[in-house]
Amino acid sequence: MELLIFWDAGAPAGMQASFCREIASLLPAKPRVCENPLVLTGFRHSRDQTDASTLLDSLELFKKRAGLSVPVLLVVSVDIFREGDEYLFGLARFQSGTAVVSTTRLENEHYGLPPDDHELLDRLVKTAVHEIGHLLSLPHCRDPACIMYNPLTLDDLTRQKRWFCPRCREQIGSRE
Ligand SMILES: [Zn+2]
Ligand SMILES: [Zn+2]
Numbered sequence: 001m002e003l004l005i006f007w008d009a010g011a012p013a014g015m016q017a018s019f020c021r022e023i024a025s026l027l028p029a030k031p032r033v034c035e036n037p038l039v040l041t042g043f044r045h046s047r048d049q050t051d052a053s054t055l056l057d058s059l060e061l062f063k064k065r066a067g068l069s070v071p072v073l074l075v076v077s078v079d080i081f082r083e084g085d086e087y088l089f090g091l092a093r094f095q096s097g098t099a100v101v102s103t104t105r106l107e108n109e110h111y112g113l114p115p116d117d118h119e120l121l122d123r124l125v126k127t128a129v130h131e132i133g134h135l136l137s138l139p140h141c142r143d144p145a146c147i148m149y150n151p152l153t154l155d156d157l158t159r160q161k162r163w164f165c166p167r168c169r170e171q172i173g174s175r176e
Contacts, residue, residue: 001028001029001030001070001136002029002032002071003029003032003070003071003073003132004031004032004068005019005031005034005072005073005074006035006037006038006059006072006073006074007034007036007075008036008074008075008076009035009036010077010078012107012117012120012124014117015117015120015121016033017033018121019033019124020033022121023125023128023129023132026147026162027132027133036076037062038059038074040055040076041055041057042055042057042058043078044081047081049078049080049081049087050078050079050080051082052081052082052100052102053083055074055100056093056096056098056099059072059074059096059098060096063096069097071098071132071135072097072098072099073099073101073128073132074098074099074100075101075124076100076102076103077103078102078104079105080102087104087105088102089106089127089130089151090102090127090128090130090131092134099128100131101124105154106120106123106127106154106157111154123154125162126157126160126162129147129162130147130151133147133148133168136172137175138168141165141167145159145160145163145165146163146164146165147161147162147163147164147168148164148168
């Protein structure tokens with residue numbers, strides 16, 4: 001599938017090309033990056049976070065207006081949440097082919113550690129591939145090593161491999 005990636009101005013610069021290469025190596029996807037044309041909506045002062053559902057609403061509207069039929073992944077650096085969740089790494093809506101991932105909690109700095117671009121790219125790739133998996137209609141997986149496992153913490157994400165378990169892999173195969 002073709003995949004459009006909207007890279008927000010606040011998101012880490014300089015890793016777009018490697019990011020696309022990694023995505024294409026893990027999924028039957030042809031990713032293309034462009035600057036994010038959207039104004040980020042959904043900021044909630046009381047939480048100092050951005051509502052991921054509102055971001056996806058805007059993305060959905062943008063897609064409709066622009067007549068875009070390809071799935072779109074938005075990469076942002078703002079901290080995102082959803083009602084009922086303290087924070088999210090990412091969120092996807094299969095129905096509209098829209099997804100968002102946030103780099104805030106993927107960065108070492110968030111945990112008081114020295115920055116590491118290599119780690120950041122690895123985590124960002126895992127998070128994005130997970131959300132794109134949802135766009136391919138894959139559900140969550142019970143295997144903690146599988147990329148479709150639902151990571152609730154950074155430790156969960158670290159345990160996950162850049163790998164689809166055989167069951168998830170088979171489901172992707174049937175959707176190519
Ligand atoms: Zn998920
Ligand atoms: Zn799996």
